[in-house]
Structures are given as structure tokens and as C-alpha cells.
Amino acid sequence: MVDKKTKDWSGCPVRFGMSQFGDKWSFLIIRDLMFKGRQYYHEFIDAGEGISTNILASRLADLENNGIITKRRDPQKGSRYLYRLTKKGVDLMPMMLAMIDWSEKYDSGTEVPKRFIDQLRNNPDQLQQEIIENLSN
Amino acid sequence: MVDKKTKDWSGCPVRFGMSQFGDKWSFLIIRDLMFKGRQYYHEFIDAGEGISTNILASRLADLENNGIITKRRDPQKGSRYLYRLTKKGVDLMPMMLAMIDWSEKYDSGTEVPKRFIDQLRNNPDQLQQEIIENLSN
């Protein structure tokens, strides 16, 4: 559970954000959903970040409770669930992109494709539109 | 320590960000420095978020090691230290502003001044300049 004690805290927008998605694993799940095309439980597990199954289940439940993702049966294969960003989740994109921009600037080892970072800096609105269109609905 | 195991991880910009400032307390310290004019240890303690002294000391050391803040003696009062954002720290502002924008949109209880949020949405560059000018150098 992310920031259980202050779940209902309100007033400061930074603290509100932290209470909604403010831990490492939540950020990585949102990244997977937003930029990597991952949408199944096993894809998050296999992403290679080393998240434990109980923590993944807990974070997915938190994000769902906070209205950032939805969970439903996969119509193609009913034994598994399909996780998707809601509008509220997609609206985190400017923040995620700002973070990517910053990291690309300060981490020499970052691996953002040149085309991505160029477009992020020259035409962020179009980049965002393209990413949104790529999210299956 | 924030994300000790993956301190030197590189490749993914989101994960890099998480390794540099990716926990609740680091975000709140950056918020204090960036928007609230706080720059002393005791001001972070007194901010009312309930951070423990050991955790604050640990996070300040992490942020300093990561080049996001600097620590020096206060020229006015040598018994205390002055914490400041570096350029690298100030460059987190777009991300922080994007987060504030999102929270204001989704948290009815948020308390961002109307003038701030209007300017954020209409003229973010100017808002940013004003905030930077307010940071004492």
C-alpha cells in the first residue's frame, strides 16, 4: 500500500500525487503501461525489474482503487486479466515525459531513442498524441 | 537510501529518476526547496509532514550525493546548514509542475492558489522563471 497513513490527505498536490502513485513500483508499472505496451500481469513480472508477485498484486490493486488503471478479463484469453490506463492514468503522461526528459539530460547511460527525445523536445504535443493512439482501447 | 540496489542502473530513464529522487520523502523535500522557500533542516522537520530525523538526514545525503541539492554552512548563522537546489535540482521543476497540474485536476481538496494554477496552464514558462528568480542564490 502506497502511503497508507495519508491516503486521504489533501491540500498539497505533491503529497496527493505521492499518495496516488508515489512509489518506485507504481511508477514502473505506469511506465510499462504507457510506453512499453505491457498490459498483463505476467508481462510486468517478466519486465526484468525484479518485482515480487505480492508487491505487484498490491500495487495493481492500489492503482485500480485510485482510478489510474482498470482491470478486466482479456476477451481473447479469459484466463488472464487486461490492465489499462484510465484517462486519469493517461493524464500522467506529461509528468512522465518531463521525467524522461530530465533523466536523458543527466544520465549518460539512458537509452531513450534519439527520435523520441527529439520529438519530446520539439513537438511534445504530437509525441503525446502518437503515444495515446498506440494505447489499445 | 533510495533504491540502493539499482543505484548504478542505467538504460531506463524512469528507473534512473526513481534511483535519484524516487521516494515520497525526497519528493517532499524537493517541493519544500522549490516552492515553499524552506532551506534549513529544522524547516523540513517543522513542515508538519512527520518525517523522522534519521530519514531526513538520510534523504538529504542521498540528494546531495546525487547532485540535486548542495549543503553548506549558513553564512548568517554558522551553526546551521543551508540546503539549496542545484541546476540539476531546479531542472526537476517541469516534472513537479506537471504533477501539480495533475493533482489539481484530480484532487478536489487540493489547495494550489488559483493564480498559480492559471499561470501554470496559460504561461508555464513565465511561472517557472518567476519561481526560479525567487530561489535565493
Next chain:
DNA sequence: ATAAAACACTTGCAAATAACAAGTTTAAAT
């Protein structure tokens, strides 16, 4: 010059959280 106060930590310990491994449940395919 010495003692007291302010400030920024540091340490020790109990409580909470996360990681790891193994087991359970539900639906699908055979």
C-alpha cells in the same frame, strides 16, 4: 573564558514493509 542553548545529526530498538519461496484458486484447453 566558561556555561548554556541551538542545531544537526546519530544510535538503538520496536514496528511496518518488502523480498523470496511455495501453495491456492479460477478459467481454458485437451
Next chain:
DNA sequence: ATTTAAACTTGTTATTTGCAAGTGTTTTAT
């Protein structure tokens, strides 16, 4: 009807956090 796959859940151990109290350095007061 049985087996397999997928998504958890549970139990245990390790790590991190929160809390209370103590320490070291610099400033202020006497």
C-alpha cells in the same frame, strides 16, 4: 474429467522506517 496456465495469496525472513534518546559542533549569554 484432467491438466495446464495465469493470477494471485500466504508464510517466513530480511530490510527499512518511525520513534525516543543521546552526541558533537557552533553560537549566545554570563
